[in-house]
Amino acid sequence: MSKKNGYWLNALNIRPNEWWLVKKLFIMQFMQGAGIAFFFTASFTLFLHEVGITKLPYVFIYASVLLWVTGFFYSRLEHRYEIGKLAIIVTVFIAVSMLLFRLVFAYANGEWFLYGMLAWFNVLYLLNNLEFWGLAAVLFDVRQSKRLFSVISAGDIPAKFIGYTLALLTVEYIGTINLLWAGVLCMLASVPFLISIKKSANLLEHNHANHGHQKHSDHKITTLAENFAGNTLIRRLAIITIIVSACFIIINYAFYAGIKEAYKDDVSLARFIALFMAVSRIIAMGVKTVLTGRLISRLGIIKSLMITPVIMILMIIMVLIVRTMPGNEKIIFYLFGATAIAIDILRSAISTPVFITIMQPLPTHERLRAHNILKGIMDPFASLFTGLLLLVLIQYQPHADLTNIYYILLALGILWIIGNYRVNKEYLKTIINTISSNYFNLQNFSIDDSDTVKWVKEKVVSGTEMEVINILKMLDATKSVLFNELVVSSLQHASEKIKAAAIQLIQQKNIPVEKDILLQVLANNSSNVKASALQTLCKTGVDYQLVLPYLNDVDASVKAAAITGLINYGDGIAKETAGACLQQLVHSALPADRINAAGILANLHQYNSGWRILQMLPEADNAVRKAVLMAAGKTRDSLLLDQIIAHLVTDEPVALQALFLAGENALPFIKSTIADKNTPQLLQEKLIYLAGRISGSKAHELLIGLLTNKKELYKPVAKALFRSHYSTDRGPKFYLEGIARELLAHSAAIVYMQNVLLQNKDKYQVLINAMQIELCDLRDALLNIFAVLYDREKISKVRTAYNTGKKINILNALEIIEMLVRKDLALHFNVINEPGEIANRMAELHELYPDPFFKKVEQVLINILADETWSYHYWTMACSLYTAGQQQHNVGRTLVEKYALAENILLRETALFVKLTS
Structure with a gap:
C-alpha cells in the first residue's frame, strides 16, 4: 500500500485489512443516499408548494402506518433470506417504487398523491437504514463498529450533498418531478457493490454461522415485542429513539414552516431546500468521516451520547433569550435553521453510529431484531406521536409560531439526557452478561412468637444435622437473644457433629455453660467431642481433679486437650502434673508423642513455650519437624520466625505455611528475605503470594513498596494485591495508575x-x-x-x-x-x-x-x-x-x-x- 493511501487510512482510522469492505459499503451507501436525496427533494418540495406546511403532521401519521407495515414485512423477509440477498431485494424494490411514482405522476390528480409520495419517502429511508445497518451489524464487531460505522455510513453524506446540489442546479430546467429518474439510476448503480459484498468472506462466514438460527427462528412479529419486553437495553434504546425522532421532526417542522413563508413557488422552494440540505451534508461529511470514530473512541459511549441533546438544549435556550428581544422573527428563524443543521449532522454523525455500536454486544439475531424494533416500530411510533402533537399545536396556533414549541423541545432534551445515562448503565450490564452467561432468607426468618420458639427449641435437639446447623447460623446472623440458650441445648442432640459444632461456638462466643452438661458430653462421646469438651470444661474453673485422669487417656487428642486445658487454666498440682506429662511427650522416643507435644506447645498461653519449640526444631523426623514448624508459626515468636525463615531452604512448603500462621508478625521477615539478593526469584515470588494471603494493611504496604523497589517482581505483586482484596484510597490510586x-x-x-x-x-x-x-x-x-x-x-x-x-x-x-x-x-x-x-x-x-x-x-x-x-x-x-x-x-x-x-x-x-x- 502506498504512503498516500496509508496516510488517508490513518486519518480515517481504518486498518489496511478493512479497507476493501469499507470502500464497498461507502460507495454503496453513496449511491443509495443520492437516490433518496433526489426523491426527498422532489416529494417534499411538491408537498410544501401544493399542500402547505400545516398539513405536514398528517404525513407523519400516514407514514407511521406505512412504516409499521414495512417493518413487519421486512422482519418476515429477514428470516426467509440471508442478509446479503435481502439487501439486494430491498434495493431493487426501492428503485422500482421510485420509478412507479414517476410514471404515475403524469396521471395522478389531487393532494392524495403528494401525501402518499412524501409518506413513502419515510418508507424508503427506513428500508435503506434496515438493509445497510443490517449488513454493517454482521460484518463488523463491537470494536470495529466504534471506529468504522461513522465512516461507512458517511457515504450518504457526499451523495446527498451531490444529489441536493444537482437538484439545486437542474430543477429549474428539468422540473421537480424528473429528479426521480436520477434517483432510480442511483439505486440501481448500488446493486453491483451489494453483490460484491454478498460474496465476501465476512458475510459468508456470518451466513454459515447463523443458518441454523434462521431456519428455526420464530417468524411471528410477536417475537419483536417479546424481545422488546425482555431486553432492558433494547427497551431503553427504543424509548430514546422515540425522543430523538420526535425532536428531529419538531425542529424540522418549525424550520420548514419558516421556509414556506419565504419561498412561494416550487422551483425556488426546491432550490432552497436543496441548498440547505447540501450545506448540512457537507458539514456532516467532515464531522462523520474524520472526527466521529475518534470522538467515540476517546469520549466513550455516555459522553458521545450527550453531545446532541446538550447542543440542542443550548440552542433552544438561545431561542428563549432571543424571544425577549424586539424584531426577533428572523433571528429565531435562523437559530432554528442552525439548530436543524446541527441536530441533523449530530444525529447522523454521532447518535446513529453510537446507537448501532451499543447494540453490537448482543447476539447477532438479537442485534438485527433490535435494529428492526428501533427503526421498524419506534420510528413509526415517534412519527405518529409527533404528528398528533403537531396537530394539537396547529389547532391552537394556526400560524405555526416558531417560538411556541421550544418548551416541548426543552423537556424532550432533558428526558433524552436522562435516558442516555440509563442506556449507558444497561450497556455495561449487557457486555458483562454477554461474556458471562436453597438457603434461608434472613429477612423472612423471625422467631417473635411462642409457637416458633417452641418449634426451634425442638429442632435443635431432634432435627437433622443440616436443620440444626442452619438454625444456629441464622440465630447467630440475626443476633437472636435465644442464640446462647439454643447452642447449649444442641449439646443434647444425638449427632456428635452437632455437639462438636456447638462446643466450637461455645468456645468462640464465650457462651456460659454448666459443668454438669459438659461432664455429661465428656462421658458419652467420641474422642473429638471429648477433647473439645475438656478444653471448655477447664475454662469454667471446674474441680481439676475431674480432668487429671484424662492426662493418661489412650487417645492422643483427649490427652492433648487435658494437658492444654490444665496448663492454661489450672493451678498448683494440676498444672505441674500436666507440665510433667508434656515434658514426657517432648522427650518421648515415639514420633507421634513428639508431634502431639508440638501441637500442645502451639496452643499454650503464658507458658513460655517458645524456647521448648526452639529445642525441638533440630528434629530428624520429617513429620515431627513439620509439626514443630507449624507450632513455631502459631506462637508468632520473633526468634522462632527467624528460624522458620532459615528452614525455607530445606522445608519450604511447611515453612511457608508456618509463616502464614504467624500472620502480620511474619511480614518483616518476609520483607527482608525478598530483599536479600541471594534469595532465588521463585522463592521471592512465593513469599510475595504469601504476603498477599496474609493480607491486611501491613501486607499491602509491603506489596506496594515492592512495586517501587523491585519492579521486576510486578507480576506476583500485582496478583498478590488482587488476591488480598486490596482497595485503594486517593494516594495509592494515583501511584498505581503510574505503575x-x-x-x-x-x-x-x-x-x-x-x-x-x-x-x-x-x-x-x-x-x-x-x-x-x-x-x-x-x-x-x-x-x-x-x-x-x-x-x-x-x-x-x-x-x-x-x-x-x-x-x-x-x-x-x-x-x-x-x-x-x-x-x-x-x-x-x-x-x-x-x-x-x-x-x-x-x-x-x-x-x-x-x-x-x-x-x-x-x-x-x-x-x-x-x-x-x-x-x-x-x-x-x-x-x-x-x-x-x-x-x-x-x-x-x-x-x-x-x-x-x-x-x-x-x-x-x-x-x-x-x-x-x-
Whole structure:
C-alpha cells in the first residue's frame, strides 16, 4: 500500500485489512443516499408548494402506518433470506417504487398523491437504514463498529450533498418531478457493490454461522415485542429513539414552516431546500468521516451520547433569550435553521453510529431484531406521536409560531439526557452478561412468637444435622437473644457433629455453660467431642481433679486437650502434673508423642513455650519437624520466625505455611528475605503470594513498596494485591495508575519487538511466541491492577473473556475496560491487547509512542538479555540466547558469560551452548 493511501487510512482510522469492505459499503451507501436525496427533494418540495406546511403532521401519521407495515414485512423477509440477498431485494424494490411514482405522476390528480409520495419517502429511508445497518451489524464487531460505522455510513453524506446540489442546479430546467429518474439510476448503480459484498468472506462466514438460527427462528412479529419486553437495553434504546425522532421532526417542522413563508413557488422552494440540505451534508461529511470514530473512541459511549441533546438544549435556550428581544422573527428563524443543521449532522454523525455500536454486544439475531424494533416500530411510533402533537399545536396556533414549541423541545432534551445515562448503565450490564452467561432468607426468618420458639427449641435437639446447623447460623446472623440458650441445648442432640459444632461456638462466643452438661458430653462421646469438651470444661474453673485422669487417656487428642486445658487454666498440682506429662511427650522416643507435644506447645498461653519449640526444631523426623514448624508459626515468636525463615531452604512448603500462621508478625521477615539478593526469584515470588494471603494493611504496604523497589517482581505483586482484596484510597490510586502506565509502555515495547521479529517470521518464530507469553503476563498484571483500582468483579469478567479465547468475548471485554478504566490507560490497553494482526495495532501504537523502540533484531535481543528493570521469563531469555547463537547476532560476550553462571539450568545450558557454537 502506498504512503498516500496509508496516510488517508490513518486519518480515517481504518486498518489496511478493512479497507476493501469499507470502500464497498461507502460507495454503496453513496449511491443509495443520492437516490433518496433526489426523491426527498422532489416529494417534499411538491408537498410544501401544493399542500402547505400545516398539513405536514398528517404525513407523519400516514407514514407511521406505512412504516409499521414495512417493518413487519421486512422482519418476515429477514428470516426467509440471508442478509446479503435481502439487501439486494430491498434495493431493487426501492428503485422500482421510485420509478412507479414517476410514471404515475403524469396521471395522478389531487393532494392524495403528494401525501402518499412524501409518506413513502419515510418508507424508503427506513428500508435503506434496515438493509445497510443490517449488513454493517454482521460484518463488523463491537470494536470495529466504534471506529468504522461513522465512516461507512458517511457515504450518504457526499451523495446527498451531490444529489441536493444537482437538484439545486437542474430543477429549474428539468422540473421537480424528473429528479426521480436520477434517483432510480442511483439505486440501481448500488446493486453491483451489494453483490460484491454478498460474496465476501465476512458475510459468508456470518451466513454459515447463523443458518441454523434462521431456519428455526420464530417468524411471528410477536417475537419483536417479546424481545422488546425482555431486553432492558433494547427497551431503553427504543424509548430514546422515540425522543430523538420526535425532536428531529419538531425542529424540522418549525424550520420548514419558516421556509414556506419565504419561498412561494416550487422551483425556488426546491432550490432552497436543496441548498440547505447540501450545506448540512457537507458539514456532516467532515464531522462523520474524520472526527466521529475518534470522538467515540476517546469520549466513550455516555459522553458521545450527550453531545446532541446538550447542543440542542443550548440552542433552544438561545431561542428563549432571543424571544425577549424586539424584531426577533428572523433571528429565531435562523437559530432554528442552525439548530436543524446541527441536530441533523449530530444525529447522523454521532447518535446513529453510537446507537448501532451499543447494540453490537448482543447476539447477532438479537442485534438485527433490535435494529428492526428501533427503526421498524419506534420510528413509526415517534412519527405518529409527533404528528398528533403537531396537530394539537396547529389547532391552537394556526400560524405555526416558531417560538411556541421550544418548551416541548426543552423537556424532550432533558428526558433524552436522562435516558442516555440509563442506556449507558444497561450497556455495561449487557457486555458483562454477554461474556458471562436453597438457603434461608434472613429477612423472612423471625422467631417473635411462642409457637416458633417452641418449634426451634425442638429442632435443635431432634432435627437433622443440616436443620440444626442452619438454625444456629441464622440465630447467630440475626443476633437472636435465644442464640446462647439454643447452642447449649444442641449439646443434647444425638449427632456428635452437632455437639462438636456447638462446643466450637461455645468456645468462640464465650457462651456460659454448666459443668454438669459438659461432664455429661465428656462421658458419652467420641474422642473429638471429648477433647473439645475438656478444653471448655477447664475454662469454667471446674474441680481439676475431674480432668487429671484424662492426662493418661489412650487417645492422643483427649490427652492433648487435658494437658492444654490444665496448663492454661489450672493451678498448683494440676498444672505441674500436666507440665510433667508434656515434658514426657517432648522427650518421648515415639514420633507421634513428639508431634502431639508440638501441637500442645502451639496452643499454650503464658507458658513460655517458645524456647521448648526452639529445642525441638533440630528434629530428624520429617513429620515431627513439620509439626514443630507449624507450632513455631502459631506462637508468632520473633526468634522462632527467624528460624522458620532459615528452614525455607530445606522445608519450604511447611515453612511457608508456618509463616502464614504467624500472620502480620511474619511480614518483616518476609520483607527482608525478598530483599536479600541471594534469595532465588521463585522463592521471592512465593513469599510475595504469601504476603498477599496474609493480607491486611501491613501486607499491602509491603506489596506496594515492592512495586517501587523491585519492579521486576510486578507480576506476583500485582496478583498478590488482587488476591488480598486490596482497595485503594486517593494516594495509592494515583501511584498505581503510574505503575500501570509503566507496564503499558513495557507492553508497547514488546509489541514493537514482535513487529521487528515478524519481518523475518520463519527465523524468529520461537522468540515471537515467547514475547507473546510476556505480553499475556503483562496483560494479566494490568488487569490485576485495574481490578484493584476500579471494579474487581467487572474486571474479573474481562479476564474470563480472555481465557475463553473467543474473539467476540474479548472485544466485548475491551468495551468494559473502556467504560471502567481511566481513559488514557484504557486507550493504551485496548490498542495493545486488541486481537488481530500486529500491523493493525502498530498504526495506533505509533500515535501513542511515536519514537520507534527498536529497528534491528540485535536491539531486541540485547534489550531482553540486559534488562534489569523488568523480569523476563527464563524461557524468553533462553530463546533470546539461542536465537543470537543460531542466527549469528552479536549480543556481546559479556551477556553470554553472565548467563553461563545463571542459577536457572535452562539459561545456564543455553549460554554454554552459545559459547561453544560461536
